[in-house]
Amino acid sequence: MGDSDRIEILKTVGATSQFFYFFVMNFEPFIFSCVLQQKSLKFLHMNKKIITLFTIILSFTTVIAFAQDAQEILGIAKETKTKEYYQQQSELWKGKTQKEPQNANAWYNYYKAMRAFYQRDDMSTWNNDRGAIFVKLQPIINASKKHIGQKYEYFLMESVNTDDGEKAFDYLKKAYVINPDRIETYEGLLTRYIIDQDWSEAKEVALRIYESNLYSNQAYLWNHNVLVSTRGQSIIFSHGDMDTLPRHVLQLANGVGENAFIVNEWLLGYHEKYRNKVCQHLGIRNYSKKLSDFADMATFKNAIVTYIIEQSKSTYQIYFGCGTDIQLFEKLGIKENMYLTGVVFQYSEEALDNLSLAIDNFENRYNLDYLMTNYQFHPHDAIIQKYLNATYIPGLNKLKKHYATVEDQRKAEKYNQLMHQIAVNSGRQAEIEAWYK
Template sequence: MKSILYIILVHCICSSFILGNIPQKIYSITRQNLSADYYHQQADLWKKELDANAQNKEAWFNYFMAYKILFEKGKVDRFSYERINEALQKAIPQSFESNFAQYALTQDINALIKAYELAPKRYETYADLISYYETKGATSQVMDLCKKWLVSGEYSSGMLHWNYNALIGLDQNAVLLTAGDNHTHPLWLLQHGKNIRQDVQVLNLNLLTQSDYRNSMFNHLGIPTLVSNNKPDIVSHLIQNIHQQSLYLGVSVPKGLVKEYEEELYIIGLAFRHTTEAFNNITTLTNNYENKFLLDYLHTNLLDDISQDIVHQNNVNYLPAFLILYDYYQENNEWSKANTIKNLSLKIADAAQKGDDLRAYLNKSFKNRNSKPMIEISHREIEEGFMPLDYNLNLYASATEVSNEMYEAFLTDLLKRKEFEQLQAHKTYHSDWKSFLPTKHQNLSDDILFKNGAPNDKNTPIQNIRYESAVAFCDWLTTVYNNIEHKKKKFKRVQFRLPTEEEWMLAASSSSPNADTNTIFKQYQHKYPWKGLFVKNRQGCFLANFNNNNEEPCDDCKNATSPALDGAFFTTYIDAYFPNQYGLYNTIGNVAEMVQEKGVAKGGSWLHPYSISTIQAKQSYQKPRPYIGFRVFMEVIEEGNQNNVRKGMMGPPGTLHLQGKLYMDETEVTNLDWLEYMYWVEKNDTDNYRLVIPDSSVWVNSLPNSISFLKYLNHPAYFNYPAVGISHEQAKAYCQWRSKVVNEILLLNPNSLKRVGTVLYRLPTEKEWEYAAKGGLDKKQFPYGMESLINAKKEKKANLNWSSTESSPMKESMVTVPAYSYWPNAKGYYNMIGNVAEMIDQKGIAKGGSWHHNKHQSKIGNKISYDAATPWLGFRCICETNL
């Protein structure tokens, strides 16, 4: 037996040695991409073959290919590359190899055609010849070469399967844009060689940079021609002009080219469908995966494929779609399908050496966000536990820290789902609580130690859990709420999450970051939510659950004889002590609260002295601790359908209620508003009057007949039109003036002052502007803040430059319109999209588009740049009240 093992071992060693010294065929880098060391080694081996026989064509071809790939990898210089070609041309002139090498260096298409004529069965010429003949409109040659390439067997089976799945799931007569040759050729091979989905028009973005070919294809598609050869312009042109067919973008198209349109792209498998309308891609994605895709090759590959490593990397493109389906199957309690696609995703990731990354993602992002819970919790029970954070738009905070009872509901749901791995991952850890006590208190009875709540009581805060467990709880709660269907449910869709450190500090301080009394957000005037430096009330009772072991007991506070000076040695009830002005309990003390930055907690705890339990202080942790818990924040993603979002209440002059103590102008600031401002400055601040005059000359360079618009500001016909020609500095000065004037008026009207308090007008932040523009909808699904820009009567809902996006049977406005034109959004704000782009607090950035911009430029999420006053730029103010 030992002799047999020895023979086998020697054979393996010898085979490996021999293989390492035999030169291997060199394939193009698109078929097999190995290390530079491998190609150096192969070049040396093939050079030895040439030393033995200088006329060996196979050796010359592979020797040249090794250097070609080394040059492409940047491992040899062009001189060395050219020297190999010169030697090849001398040794075997007028051969297939010499013509192929000459083409590779010079891109002389005649040399490539000559190489093909000399050896029409050599597949190496096919790829570039196909692209060449495609640009010349030589369809018969393209078809012939595609068929020959398939017959040769020299195309990766795995890549053909992948591209079949990319092609098969598209709509009839679709247009598919790919990034380049390597992503286009296999599609053409399937279409011309196998007659698969010949109805789909495949466009190669690289070839479209050639003007003659591009314009020929655009004429074929029935869309306008384009002068620019730049890829971003080509992509935008296709997106803006293809309306009759469904347009798809392959996953190979660089994200940077489609960033402007990312909210209009929906993944349906291995391509993205573009549409400006809301589109439920789950139905298409599910049908493609379950009924159309050929997936056997992902499970078991029975064919030898030298491109297998490239196939494995390419298969990673399945994962985004598969993970969406994984969540979808969980939503519908189709656990078998969910597990199948999860296991297939892991198999794909493992083959591409990305398995650890995917497992980390699945563990970190454990979400049942679309899966209906198996426990009963009412929407009212959740909603009543969250308090709005004034000045913070769609952000709410839990009134209390998460309790043991609520966290136990999360664990119970996992148990009922039989998610045993997750149940183990999110367990609570245990501590020896008495070990934290000073020696003098370690013999106290449990009745004394836990008089106001034991650490494991249902109404004391959860602690001793991992950061990932807090995140998972938030994701679970998101699922619970979003899956509740009830007509009285406040919000359609929300996201529960940990707060950022800045959000937590703002919630704890219950102040506006923009108020005059608190102009620098990170420099709070008070260390504690009760707006003072003290930590005891007048009776000497502590105002939070700190570590007070070194303090003297108070004389006349309740339970003055208790050794626990603040009422608890460890955690106490989640609603103990007084809440802050937002209604939040225990932002200071009890347990330090995790924020989004892992390892950072805020507010101190029962273990920390009051000196480091402040709004500004941070507590660090590396693992579960008995003094670390968390509080959940709720971000409203979609308030409801447009029909049931309540229009904002009237607030300070000209504004509607936005959220909390924030109000926003119902319309853009008008010429009449600006004239009132100018009149006041002229009467009260004459020296600065010239500084507030808008630049009326902005019309001159924008319109051919601009003379009439030179009186745009002062002519009564334009009083209700938006003010333009205004700089960012002028807009900010207007807000300051308006604050001053309105506050003076409020002082003269005690009833109004009592209702709104002191006010502050300013330019909105980008986040505030987008929140108002959404009108309560999800901008990812409704990128214009409304379900459609055109109503059932084919009437436009916004004043945009429609001529650059689609033909219109109506005469469109070419400049501004009155501020109350068109339809307001669901919150009552007019012209958030169109009319004039609106300045925000960040100079140089405007939002919402204008009469000058097309609808794609005018989406809520887009930014429009400016560096001076223009006739398409205006603004509206936001107003903070009760400062």
């Protein structure tokens, strides 16, 4: 990583750190609940008393602002809600189940609200012993069965309330058979087929996802821009739901970025079958060490990623999204080999003209119109605008400075306006603008 890139990234470290934090706290594939283990991100350096005071004020004002109506629960991966919000929503949905005990949707949202509450309330237990939380949630499912029987929602709840992958998959398929047109099973099925590398089944589900508008246009365009950043035979590492599943949908349903092999870091750690299938695809030996050889899951998956890079770097171009915490590169020992080329980092052991690559990406490959004008309303937009779109900032700032240096004020202002619009749309304008002003 060149000095100028290092300075650029350090100045905008909030973008990558907060984006990575979002994935750490919100990664939850629908079936397998592969929750991240990393808990020591240090992107906020604030006095503990200030944090406590701020939390109290925020909690108080948030509770006041809560709607008194039961709201559809999207879950922690797709909405930015507090523990208090989910606690209130669980009470509201519980009340609906008492008034309308045969309302399957009420039971399902009651379950989802309580699940999200437990996740927000005790992330450590969710990370390390989620079976204990499943035990707390099981009575909701058992009670629902007495009233709604084996309906679609019952099988959905059972599918996400177990550590047993085969059992979860069986419940999910039962729900899918009842109503294959409902979207709630699609992410779980796609996740399972990705783990199995069963691309025929994955494509069928991906087409259903694409046709159903499950993901927002913004999610697709952001992932599109990541995929088209890759060149030649490539590996692109991903972290969570929103940088993995829509990306696979684009490849399978639209043929975007078919040169890039998507590898989810955390699935590598949690699923031996996935790990071995990835190694088989890349033409390298299976990784031989086990989780028990390491202190925790984060260290284990980092070792697997390092192994894949070392074994594949001679035949594959290797990329990470800009949402990657740059501290990960330090832990992997590859910081000096990472180059910012747009909305991705590219690995290279030789000097890389990353400015030219960034210019080509932003000016010839990326679709950026949606950053200025969005013609679709989608429930996921708030997440995309608050976190994902912020990952453009390091690359945009690099280009703005370049064009200011060569005295091309028109282009410098163009990229300045894009950064400004991203900051405004994020809902945290002052915070984001502080990264680059």
